[in-house]
Amino acid sequence: MPSARASSDNKNSTLYALILFVILFLASTVFTIILYMNNSDLQTAADEAISQRETLASTSEYNAIKALAITTGGRVRTSAMSRVTQQFRDIARAVDGTESEDFPVTGAATTIINSIDNTWEEAQDSVLGSESLSRDIGLNGLAQWLIEQTSSWQSRCIAAETTMIDQADMFQKQADDNVAAMDEIRQQLATATRLGQQQVQAYEALHADETQRYEEIITSLNNQLDYAQNQERASREQVQEMQQTVADFEAEVQRLNERLQMFQPDPETEAAALEPDGHIVSVVLRDGFAYINLGRNDHIYRGLTFTVYDSYQPIPRSGQGKGNIEVIEIMDQISKCRIVDYDRTNPILDGDTIANVVWNADKEYLFSVIGDFDFDGDGNIDPDGRDQIVRLIEAWGGRATDRLTVDTDFLVVGRPPIVAEPTDLSYNDNSPAAQAYQLATARAEAYENALQRANMLGVPTFNQSRFFNFIGYRHQPRLRY
Numbered sequence: 001m002p003s004a005r006a007s008s009d010n011k012n013s014t015l016y017a018l019i020l021f022v023i024l025f026l027a028s029t030v031f032t033i034i035l036y037m038n039n040s041d042l043q044t045a046a047d048e049a050i051s052q053r054e055t056l057a058s059t060s061e062y063n064a065i066k067a068l069a070i071t072t073g074g075r076v077r078t079s080a081m082s083r084v085t086q087q088f089r090d091i092a093r094a095v096d097g098t099e100s101e102d103f104p105v106t107g108a109a110t111t112i113i114n115s116i117d118n119t120w121e122e123a124q125d126s127v128l129g130s131e132s133l134s135r136d137i138g139l140n141g142l143a144q145w146l147i148e149q150t151s152s153w154q155s156r157c158i159a160a161e162t163t164m165i166d167q168a169d170m171f172q173k174q175a176d177d178n179v180a181a182m183d184e185i186r187q188q189l190a191t192a193t194r195l196g197q198q199q200v201q202a203y204e205a206l207h208a209d210e211t212q213r214y215e216e217i218i219t220s221l222n223n224q225l226d227y228a229q230n231q232e233r234a235s236r237e238q239v240q241e242m243q244q245t246v247a248d249f250e251a252e253v254q255r256l257n258e259r260l261q262m263f264q265p266d267p268e269t270e271a272a273a274l275e276p277d278g279h280i281v282s283v284v285l286r287d288g289f290a291y292i293n294l295g296r297n298d299h300i301y302r303g304l305t306f307t308v309y310d311s312y313q314p315i316p317r318s319g320q321g322k323g324n325i326e327v328i329e330i331m332d333q334i335s336k337c338r339i340v341d342y343d344r345t346n347p348i349l350d351g352d353t354i355a356n357v358v359w360n361a362d363k364e365y366l367f368s369v370i371g372d373f374d375f376d377g378d379g380n381i382d383p384d385g386r387d388q389i390v391r392l393i394e395a396w397g398g399r400a401t402d403r404l405t406v407d408t409d410f411l412v413v414g415r416p417p418i419v420a421e422p423t424d425l426s427y428n429d430n431s432p433a434a435q436a437y438q439l440a441t442a443r444a445e446a447y448e449n450a451l452q453r454a455n456m457l458g459v460p461t462f463n464q465s466r467f468f469n470f471i472g473y474r475h476q477p478r479l480r481y
Contacts, residue, residue, distance in 0.1 A: 273410070273460055273470055274315045276353035277360070280308065281334055283348050288339045290325050292354055295333040298361045302327055304396060305340070305472035306354035315355055319462075319469030322346045325354065326472075340472070357410065357462070357470035358396035367393050368404045370450045371414030373464055385414065389467075396471060404453050411454045411461045417443040 070078040278298075281291040290308075294300050307321035315321075323342030327335050342348050358365060373385030382388065389412060390400040404411060419440045454461050462470065 273319070273355075273357045273462075274317070276309070276315065276355045277306065278354050279311065280348060280350055280352045280354065283350055285339070285347060290337050290339055290348055291334050292325070292327075292337055293334060294361075295331050295335055297332060299397075300327055300330060300335060300359070300361075302330065304356065304359060306337070306356050307469060307472040308342070308348050309353045309355065310346070311349070311351040311353055315353070319357070319466050321355075321469065321472070322352070323348045324472040354472075355470065356396060356472055357467070358393055358398040359471075360397070365398045365409040366407055367398050367400045367410050367412055368402070368408045368450065368454075368459075369393070369400055369412045369414075370447050372417060373414040381415065389414075389464075392471070392473070404450050404457070404459065406457055408454075408457070408459050411450065411459045412464070412467050413447075413451065413461055414464055416447050419444050 065080045065084065067080070070083070278292050278294045281293050283290045292306070304327045306325050306327075307319065308323040308325060309315050309321045324340040325337035325348075326340050328338050329336035339348065358367070369386055369389050371386070372381045373389055374380060375382045375385045375388040393400050393412075401408070417440055419437070421437070451461070453459075
């Protein structure tokens with residue numbers, strides 16, 4: 001019995017096992033079918049995912065981006081895209097300084113490049129100036145260049161600051177020195193002020209004493225001045241009386257001399273002018289030279305002129321000669337002369353006489369000169385004509401004076417002064433026209449008085465032309481045919 005129950009149990013077990021196997025087989029088949037179907041969908045999804053990934057990045061690029069993901073315990077804590085987005089934001093913040101968490105990844109590169117371009121242009125305009133910096137160096141290169149420039153500027157600023165500090169120290173030292181000097185000056189000023197006050201007090205005391213003494217001296221001097229003025233007035237009156245007495249005495253002497261001159265025999269007044277001074281020794285007409293018998297011993301000088309006269313005739317009263325010569329070389333006994341002019345119809349010959357009314361070897365003639373003169377021969381009165389006549393007389397050894405006396409040897413007269421009546425009837429005695437008229441009138445009266453006095457005293461009178469003839473003077477040398 002027990003064996004039959006065991007066999008029945010074995011069959012049931014086998015049946016159960018077979019049923020379980022079939023059930024498991026069917027379940028595995030269904031699972032396999034379901035798994036195959038899911039795998040096909042997963043493969044399709046995987047293929048689509050791979051295609052999309054290849055659209056976004058290559059395998060190497062995907063792996064590089066994938067490496068950016070942060071995982072902890074096999075789980076992704078921060079995705080690679082989040083890291084990339086964050087890096088873009090960091091770059092944007094580094095470039096543009098933006099802090100926005102909503103910075104778009106799409107178009108981020110364009111935004112960054114535009115910002116860099118703007119920054120580069122601003123750096124080019126404001127920092128580089130005329131220099132040019134290649135953009136190939138990148139933003140970092142630009143930053144490095146700016147750092148170098150900033151460092152250079154900072155160094156120069158530090159140097160300038162150092163210089164300014166040194167100068168400030170120097171100026172401060174100078175200011176301290178000036179303050180010390182000002183303090184010393186203030187002390188000196190205070191001392192000088194104190195001394196000045198003392199000097200002022202001493203001066204005021206001295207001034208009071210001197211003022212009193214000065215007043216006493218002034219009073220004494222005024223008394224002495226009054227006495228001296230009275231004495232001087234009395235002396236002046238005495239001098240005037242004596243001068244009047246002397247003038248009267250001189251006038252009386254002059255009058256007596258003139259009367260004496262009138263009662264004396266009338267000699268040949270022009271005898272001295274008609275006497276020859278020498279003669280021609282030798283003539284060289286072709287060379288224009290002549291030699292005279294006057295030399296160094298006769299006290300002649302270069303530039304002295306003579307009029308030449310015929311040896312067989314006396315000197316004419318007109319003084320007109322046959323030629324004129326000028327001394328150019330002086331020897332002991334003779335002198336060489338230049339022939340200034342001569343008459344070729346009557347040439348200068350050996351033995352002809354020579355004369356100059358001014359020059360005399362033994363005597364100084366006294367001349368009086370009056371009137372107006374045309375010295376240069378241009379037909380017009382020369383304002384300094386009389387002065388030139390005087391200089392010529394003195395150059396030839398004579399002496400000129402304004403006074404005409406019995407001692408005067410010769411009188412040289414020019415044209416009479418012209419007295420023009422003033423046309424302005426409203427003039428007074430102090431007007432320039434009145435004074436000029438009075439002066440001209442006085443000169444005309446002096447001219448007439450001199451002629452009358454010369455005639456009364458018998459003084460030889462020469463007009464300008466006759467005077468020039470007697471001294472051998474010519475305005476312009478000429479030859480006469």
